[in-house]
Amino acid sequence: MQANVERITIQGSAQLPASAGATPTNIAVLGPMPQDGAWTITGSITAVDTAAVPSGRSARSAVVFYPQFEGVSIAGVATRLDSYGSAVATPPMACQPQDRGLAGFGFVVPNPVDLVTVGTNSVQLQVTGPGAGVELTWAYDLVLSKTTLISP
Numbered sequence: 001m002q003a004n005v006e007r008i009t010i011q012g013s014a015q016l017p018a019s020a021g022a023t024p025t026n027i028a029v030l031g032p033m034p035q036d037g038a039w040t041i042t043g044s045i046t047a048v049d050t051a052a053v054p055s056g057r058s059a060r061s062a063v064v065f066y067p068q069f070e071g072v073s074i075a076g077v078a079t080r081l082d083s084y085g086s087a088v089a090t091p092p093m094a095c096q097p098q099d100r101g102l103a104g105f106g107f108v109v110p111n112p113v114d115l116v117t118v119g120t121n122s123v124q125l126q127v128t129g130p131g132a133g134v135e136l137t138w139a140y141d142l143v144l145s146k147t148t149l150i151s152p
Helices: none
Strands: 002-016 024-030 037-049 062-066 068-074 077-080 094-096 113-118 122-128 136-150
Touching (some): 037 122
16 A cells, blocks of 8 residues: 655634633634545644733733644544543643643633544644633644555
8 A cells, every 4th residue: 555645734823702711612624634544733823812911011921832633534534543632631732831821821621722523534623712801812833744545
């Protein structure tokens, strides 16, 4: 069996209003995944508060997440293999600062960045804000690497 390898850069941003609170929100479609094969999504996802900088503070709060999502596709159905997820605490996704934004935002889920399946063979980037009253802009710079198996 042979394989075709493809690398796609996906960049963008989405502003979530303060009213979104801690509701999971899909902000980008990533895919389609290979019909049969494997895939990874790596890169960086940044959350920045967009409210006015409070007096006495010299900077905005920001946190950067470094996901390493992975999965396989069989007969056009994408399945994640990584153990991240907004409800999963281990392993926590790498981030900077290492407090996961608790000081700046107070995220209530251990991994506020997740992937959800769309249809059968695509995934969406999903983010969860820290709660009511915090307006965030999410920016993503990701690489989707697809390995498609090809029958001779």
